[in-house]
Amino acid sequence: MRRSIATVCLSGTLDDKLAAAAAAGFDGIELFENDLVVSPWSPAEVRSRCADLGLTIDLYQPFRDFEAVPARLDANLARASRKFDVMAGLGVDLMLVCSSVSPDAVDDDGLAASHLRLLATRAADRGMRIAYEALAWGRHVSTWDHSWRIVRQADHPALGLCLDSFHVLSRSTPVDGIADITPGRIFFLQLADAPRMRMDVLQWSRHHRLFPGQGSFDLPGFVGRVLDAGYTGPLSLEVFNDVFRQADPDRTAVDAMRSLVALEDLMGRGERLPAAPDLAGYAFTEFGVDGPAGSDLAKALAGLGFTLVGQHRSKPVQLWEEGGCRVVLNSAVVRPHATLSAVAVTSDDPRRSTARAAALKAPALPREHGPREADLTAVAAPDGTSVFFTSRGDAWRDDFLSTGDSAGDGAGLLAVDHVGLTQPFDHFDEAGLFYRGVLGLDRVTTEEYAAPFGLMRSRAYADAARRVRLALTVALLRRGEWAPAVAEPQHVAFATRDIFATAAAIGTPMLPVPDNYYDDLAARFALTDDLVDRLRRHGILYDRDASGGELFQLYTPIHGGRVFFEVVQRRGGYDGFGDANAPVRMAAHRHNRLDLPHPGAGGNRRR
Amino acid sequence: MRRSIATVCLSGTLDDKLAAAAAAGFDGIELFENDLVVSPWSPAEVRSRCADLGLTIDLYQPFRDFEAVPARLDANLARASRKFDVMAGLGVDLMLVCSSVSPDAVDDDGLAASHLRLLATRAADRGMRIAYEALAWGRHVSTWDHSWRIVRQADHPALGLCLDSFHVLSRSTPVDGIADITPGRIFFLQLADAPRMRMDVLQWSRHHRLFPGQGSFDLPGFVGRVLDAGYTGPLSLEVFNDVFRQADPDRTAVDAMRSLVALEDLMGRGERLPAAPDLAGYAFTEFGVDGPAGSDLAKALAGLGFTLVGQHRSKPVQLWEEGGCRVVLNSAVVRPHATLSAVAVTSDDPRRSTARAAALKAPALPREHGPREADLTAVAAPDGTSVFFTSRGDAWRDDFLSTGDSAGDGAGLLAVDHVGLTQPFDHFDEAGLFYRGVLGLDRVTTEEYAAPFGLMRSRAYADAARRVRLALTVALLRRGEWAPAVAEPQHVAFATRDIFATAAAIGTPMLPVPDNYYDDLAARFALTDDLVDRLRRHGILYDRDASGGELFQLYTPIHGGRVFFEVVQRRGGYDGFGDANAPVRMAAHRHNRLDLPHPGAGGNRRR
Incomplete structure (x- = not known):
């Protein structure tokens, strides 16, 4: 046509x-x-x-x-x-x-x-x-x-x-x-x-x-x-x-x-696309980090129970692992801030995934690799993220030399629950169409909410089996000269079977959550005092959907100026992303960066 | 209260x-x-x-x-x-x-x-x-x-x-x-x-x-x-x-x-403001210019029939004049582009104007002046423009030593018709309230239109006698990474009694206007072929309101990277600003900057 x-x-x-x-x-x-x-x-x-x-x-x-x-x-x-x-x-x-x-x-x-x-x-x-x-x-x-x-x-x-x-x-x-x-x-x-x-x-x-x-x-x-x-x-x-x-x-x-x-x-008219292969989940996520951001992220991963298990054969690249979660820290990709530079999804047919992406005008990325290194195919998403397609065999792991350590139970993280990417203002709808089409996802949710520094829109996509979830966010208006928020934050959320066990394994809450939040939670959801206390003690955020499905969330601070990690537990079929809690998290990140003094504690520091 | x-x-x-x-x-x-x-x-x-x-x-x-x-x-x-x-x-x-x-x-x-x-x-x-x-x-x-x-x-x-x-x-x-x-x-x-x-x-x-x-x-x-x-x-x-x-x-x-x-x-409750004094018009407009922009603007003013009549006693500041139009070129104010740095309005009571501005939280600007220089009071508008209040006596002119030349008939320009200021995205409504309140203006028009690089909103204010008109514009969405338009252009429009005589005095059209525009004009307004030909020959833009009021407009190219001049003639009570022609002017400015080649004329140059 x-x-x-x-x-x-x-x-x-x-x-x-x-x-x-x-x-x-x-x-x-x-x-x-x-x-x-x-x-x-x-x-x-x-x-x-x-x-x-x-x-x-x-x-x-x-x-x-x-x-x-x-x-x-x-x-x-x-x-x-x-x-x-x-x-x-x-x-x-x-x-x-x-x-x-x-x-x-x-x-x-x-x-x-x-x-x-x-x-x-x-x-x-x-x-x-x-x-x-x-x-x-x-x-x-x-x-x-x-x-x-x-x-x-x-x-x-x-x-x-x-x-x-x-x-x-x-x-x-x-x-x-x-x-x-x-x-x-x-x-x-x-x-x-x-x-x-x-x-x-x-x-x-x-x-x-x-x-x-x-x-x-x-x-x-x-x-x-x-x-x-x-x-x-x-x-x-x-x-x-x-x-x-x-x-x-x-x-x-x-x-x-x-x-x-x-x-x-x-x-079903005109030229047909190669069908989207089934996806088994995220094989790994990769962060581009310079020196200080690299050690910052490494420390955060260690705090979440990850182990450094591999060192790349030819590049300054580390592989960290816990359960089915793999995070790659790549010092060869240097940007002003730490950046979620790549996501890799395990495809039933990486070649077909790549062909589908090409048919959908996804720019193919050249990939340099040494003699023993896996030939991963990758395409560039509109937001600059590289998307890799890997096979179930995990051949890409051969690129890494073992450090001799192997991932233990850590803090009980199982797999990547979702990846969260803030989009450049001009390309939010473009990115949605891209990821959805290239990966064969469905749209799950669209939410708008008032964050401390302006209104946000969030739209999430997932495959039918909910093995690959992706949440895209964008400011409703492009940020201007007054923009104290983290610019285009990115995050990876890991799933746990027991958020309280994970929180206990991690120890001290990583990101302080206001008491006021828990007081409000008790009023909104009529939770038991015991549950509210446990949430408060561990700094866990909570959401519940109309059918009673529940979400529990833990956050790290911002690392490398831009990225953070989340731990989530879903119960009873909760299929969202806790957007109601996003303003709480964003304010907590700001206060954490500012180290905001308490009134009466001396000092009137601001910004 | x-x-x-x-x-x-x-x-x-x-x-x-x-x-x-x-x-x-x-x-x-x-x-x-x-x-x-x-x-x-x-x-x-x-x-x-x-x-x-x-x-x-x-x-x-x-x-x-x-x-x-x-x-x-x-x-x-x-x-x-x-x-x-x-x-x-x-x-x-x-x-x-x-x-x-x-x-x-x-x-x-x-x-x-x-x-x-x-x-x-x-x-x-x-x-x-x-x-x-x-x-x-x-x-x-x-x-x-x-x-x-x-x-x-x-x-x-x-x-x-x-x-x-x-x-x-x-x-x-x-x-x-x-x-x-x-x-x-x-x-x-x-x-x-x-x-x-x-x-x-x-x-x-x-x-x-x-x-x-x-x-x-x-x-x-x-x-x-x-x-x-x-x-x-x-x-x-x-x-x-x-x-x-x-x-x-x-x-x-x-x-x-x-x-x-x-x-x-x-x-009429609570504390009352000093009443806004009557305004007699714009006393002068001032541009901040560095060396090259200064000579660029001086050349443009000379082309419009202005004469250099004064040199400031103590500063690198020139006074250009034609009819009741005065333009000050100030090389002491240096910014990346030429900037409409100040407007001066003639007030029946400058002291009361200043008091009103202060009561409306307008920041007063310190003004350094030498022994013989007029003590002009000025306030800062939200867009950074300085607003001066002068008296009818034109005492401020004593600041300038005469060059010996005096302004002749020039091209027939009479007075400033209006000033046009693009507003910073975050401050459009703030600026409207500020100018309206401080100067005692009414809102005249609000228009939205599709310009080549995005949607624009324009809102104009004027005093009841239409001696001071001010048009504020803003992009409907904040400009992003693709922004080939002139950033926040500013202009001063001068009134003429006879646009054709002014155009003839100026000579060659300053800014080429597309033939397609005139073909469309003929179709839209059923103008006589003779009138369309005259408009076309001089590069004059045309608009007509519902009551038959007419507007004629002439534009200069962009000078100093940001500013331009306009000449207007209003007939039959036309009270708008020709917003329907703004996209034509903006495209013409772009093509003028690009020197866009014609197809078949060789070359595929773009941007």
Whole structure:
């Protein structure tokens, strides 16, 4: 299937947008009028530039407030005539006409049909066609079936429908009937996903659209019906999104292309992706550390019961282990702060995992290795994390020489429960689509919460067996000049069977938790005094879900300026991540860094 | 009147918030429960810290889902009892109970009243009181009059109302009846402004509240009625705002205090501000320039017909003049880019203007001056711009030695039409309140538009006589790593009586405007071919308002990396700023900087 993207999806001026769309492999574009208006290139020059880049111009859009505004019919036809001139220069033959929003528009289908027929006649005279679209907030025409009745009534070969998934799916109009639209009468298909939001539909549409797979709409179902109606045109993305409007267009275009590849796979149409292999869990997590951060993290791991079991054959890399948890400290990767530089997942078929990632436009990472070192394949995630695929055989461990020590029981840690990665502001939705698609995960939770330094959004993904869980977080607004929080913290959470035994093995609570938290916990959950005391003594955080599932959490301080560890115990099917406790943890981290004095204890130190 | 602020208005942990509230001069705080829960300070320590800072704790909030949830009454009373313990530690005697949102809440006013009466009895036993508040999205109780009926029915001296301007004014419930509430029964008053938005009221409340004077609500009218009902408690700000949640709390607290000072003045209660004197216009605008930027700007001014008429007696400062426009180039103020460092407005009473600014917490700027130099008073705006107040006598001109040249007709520029300042993201609403209050301006327009590199918001202010206009802009989202636009551009627009004569005097268009723009203009406005040709020839942008008022605009390129000039002609009462043309200007500036090649002209240069 041909893939197109509306220029309005991308930031920049037209030259930026065309280059980005071409580089990401799109076949064509929808030209948004404002992008042309501000360009110094003539229509013919734009046409020539697109041709050079291998892009077709599939649609010129939008033409507004045309139909059923009788007082302005002549002026509107004159306006259309000028736009046909522009289209001729561009070499594009299809114009989008969206349903009138003008207060002067008349509620008269017959009049609308006759106006559109007149416009289609003029278009046909120039070898052009008109695609009529019902805006979800159109004054009189706001549903796809209404626009289809008008198009049928107008009955002109140069007049057809434009269907936009947002306008259709944001309303409750049933979509089954789309499959019955006369073949050939859907002239154009625009795709956008979106989160479900309770707000004015116009604002929702203009600010919060997303690429397919990033929102909550049933895009496969919708597109399937359009294809059932015989549509053979491009799948074209039209996404108005505040973040994409100001993010690097080259990256947004790749994100957009990935969304279409994943959508086609979900629909079982077009090229299929290699199926996502089953995952057995996290094989290891790797931290890039410089000298001081390295010893800081090593000490933290030792405190959690880990043992240094291996030293890499050729690199300054240590392997720490406890139960099924392996942490690699890599001094060869040096960044300003300690960084969760890589995660490795055990795949039933690493080769297929890698092929799937490549098909989803994941950049492959070159991996240097010595003669006896495992040939791990890795791809780069949008947040810069390397993702390795390993086999069940753990061949990668041969890279390490044994220190002679072996991991004992430690503090009872069993395996990685989840990995938590704060995302760069511009790339949160991109990262979600990436990890979900590449690893074959489902979305588990989306939460928003007020943290001490601003609002946060958290979205978690996991495989069906809950062996690989991944929690992504992002600030709701990009951090500004006042940003005392840890910048983009990252963490690894380890599972334990008995949080109290683990806490006892660790000894003194690693991160002090306020007494006020426990007083509130007692009030909120009506826990027994004994349980609250035990939680308080060990600095364990607690959460409970609506079905009574429970989560227990222990945190370390921030290490290496950016990273921390968590220990969790899940009971009774708790499937979340304790987001309600995140502000407590974040404030505790801040106070721990500040060593905040107590009032009356002398000193008024602040920051 | 006592002034309080809810801790939820401010970013940071509790220690940050208390320090900021005290530094800004607040008398008290509302303690938001979550701020206490994450604090390592015990309630007694918080009490002690507040006492040290001179802050009272006026309210503990919120207690949720209490009334009319019969199945949980005992558990809720036990929960309240634990919160009373906390309040005793804090030394606060007033608890906010907001109307239930629980799906288990029953629609039974009698039951709600009896539950609240029971709670008030328990509170009274501890010497405490309950303020009951109708949330705008309460399940059964969502209006102030409904909450008042229940409080009357409960009839307990320890039970009264909390009125929150957002919950009241976001709904259409009439407010006149508030004045008839029994004196003494309004226990607490919370204030928030907000822009009118078409969205879910809970989301609107949680993300978009503003300080009084920054939104669209009639706060003076509302507060007046509450005071008429005999309310004598604090005016307390409770503002949930995504930006304030992550901005510097010290600055936010000052912004908050300014909003209360201005509100009390508007209401004619409490301390009155010195009235804003009439303004005669901009006396001068000053640019801070280093060497190269200085000659760049000097050349641009000469191109616009300005003459260098004065040299400062003691500083490397030039005075350029044309008609009533004066521009000062100051090489003593060196920043990375040329900067619109100061604006001077001619005030009928500079001393009173300064006193008003001081009362509105504007930081006064020290001004060094030599023996013959005018003693100009200046204050610092939130965006860093200095604001001078000068008298009609133009005494400040004595600071300059004449170059011997005098300003001729130049290109026909008459006076400064407006100044345009891009605001730092965190301080847009703060800046609006500041300029409006200090200069005594009204809000004229608020617009949002899609610019090439992201969405922009523009808000303009002017005095009633339209002698001082000021346009503030801000990116809707803070700029990120991909930010090819000019960072925070600034400009001065000069008025002309005849834009075509000015353009002819200037000669070649300074900033090329795309042909596509004129083609579109012809289609949009049905202008005569002759007019479009003249606009095109001179690179003049055009806008027309709904009443037929017209705006003509000419732009220079960006100078000194950040600033530009504009020439405008207004016809027929046009009162806006041509925001529809802003994206055209921004793209033109980008293309001008890039010297973008035309396709086929050889070369594929990009960025």
